[in-house]
Amino acid sequence: MPSLRSRISLALIRKKLPEIVAADPLGDLDDGLHVAIVGSGSPLPDEKRGNPCTLVIAGGKVYVIDAGEGASETINRMGIDAGLIDCLLLTHFHSDHIGGLGSVNLQRWVAEGSSTPLKVFGPPGVEKVVAGYNAAYELDRGYRVDHHEPDVDPAIGAMVAEEFPVPADGESAVVLEADGLVITAFEVDHSPVAPVVGFRFDYKGRSAVLSADTVYSENLVRASKDTDLLVHDALSEELLTMVSRAQTEAGNEARGKILADVLDYHATAPQAADAAQKAGARALAITHIVPPLPLKGLEEVFLAGAPDHFDGPLWLASDGDLYSLPVGGGLKRSNLIGRRR
Ligand SMILES: [Zn+2]
Numbered sequence: 504m505p506s507l508r509s510r511i512s513l514a515l516i517r518k519k520l521p522e523i524v525a526a527d528p529l530g531d532l533d534d535g536l537h538v539a540i541v542g543s544g545s546p547l548p549d550e551k552r553g554n555p556c557t558l559v560i561a562g563g564k565v566y567v568i569d570a571g572e573g574a575s576e577t578i579n580r581m582g583i584d585a586g587l588i589d590c591l592l593l594t595h596f597h598s599d600h601i602g603g604l605g606s607v608n609l610q611r612w613v614a615e616g617s618s619t620p621l622k623v624f625g626p627p628g629v630e631k632v633v634a635g636y637n638a639a640y641e642l643d644r645g646y647r648v649d650h651h652e653p654d655v656d657p658a659i660g661a662m663v664a665e666e667f668p669v670p671a672d673g674e675s676a677v678v679l680e681a682d683g684l685v686i687t688a689f690e691v692d693h694s695p696v697a698p699v700v701g702f703r704f705d706y707k708g709r710s711a712v713l714s715a716d717t718v719y720s721e722n723l724v725r726a727s728k729d730t731d732l733l734v735h736d737a738l739s740e741e742l743l744t745m746v747s748r749a750q751t752e753a754g755n756e757a758r759g760k761i762l763a764d765v766l767d768y769h770a771t772a773p774q775a776a777d778a779a780q781k782a783g784a785r786a787l788a789i790t791h792i793v794p795p796l797p798l799k800g801l802e803e804v805f806l807a808g809a810p811d812h813f814d815g816p817l818w819l820a821s822d823g824d825l826y827s828l829p830v831g832g833g834l835k836r837s838n839l840i841g842r843r844r
Pocket residue numbers: 595597693696716
């Protein structure tokens with residue numbers, strides 16, 4: 504005989520299941536441009552922050568920008584139906600930005616059933632990454648198609664690479680235009696890693712810019728002119744240097760060196776604020792936070808006075824954050840994790 508507790512749990516889940524399956528958190532959104540932070544962390548293991556991934560939601564469609572490990576799990580925790588994903592855009596091919604591609608594709612395929620293959624837009628290199636994922640998942644696709652035919656189209660599981668050229672320095676180029684949304688790309692500076700592009704999203708008079716991984720970049724400042732929201736990467740020199748030294752002193756010299764190398768290819772929080780100020784951005788969210796901040800009090804150390812560099816609101820992004828820019832004006836900030844169930 505099952506315990507009373509297990510019988511109550513089963514009855515509860517039976518009652519709630521139809522509501523959970525039918526939930527549509529995007530149905531409540533105003534017409535506008537919405538930026539949802541899925542992963543606000545970096546490749547460094549972080550209990551609070553996942554690998555980089557951001558969603559842009561406009562015109563009822565979801566666009567995924569980068570998909571680090573764990574992206575599909577967090578998208579699910581945010582209550583967003585993977586079947587709404589229109590396409591994926593990659594800023595560059597560092598592992599923390601592509602490690603979750605296979606799972607995002609699978610979850611979308613399952614949610615959407617037999618529809619269209621997932622397009623993955625990116626600068627040169629995207630074909631290699633997508634071909635690699637498609638090869639690695641070929642057996643899995645075969646198992647699933649054999650098992651679920653004839654209701655699932657066998658061709659659906661593989662992703663399709665859509666390469667675009669990197670715009671010349673000082674220029675932006677449209678990579679996608681659909682349902683009132685215009686997505687433009689511009690080059691940023693994450694050297695020695697290249698190519699790396701940031702993206703600007705314009706929808707019905709509202710705009711947002713995602714910096715990707717970059718140091719302070721004049722190209723980004725130009726592309727972010729008067730934007731409603733700049734989402735910029737940042738690291739703390741003080742904290743990262745401290746962690747790097749601690750690793751070296753503990754005898755982990757390779758780890759210490761790798762961490763020290765990270766210092767020169769990301770902006771600091773004050774530099775991100777300088778970029779936002781110079782661009783005339785109206786709000787700034789800082790993401791790709793390096794290193795992890797296990798104590799709340801370290802957030803001020805991480806910011807290193809950045810709010811003094813920027814006149815608008817400035818936030819450290821968290822996983823699940825939703826920045827909503829309704830058509831007509833305003834900015835609303837909320838968090839989608841834990842709200843649904
Ligand atoms: Zn990177």
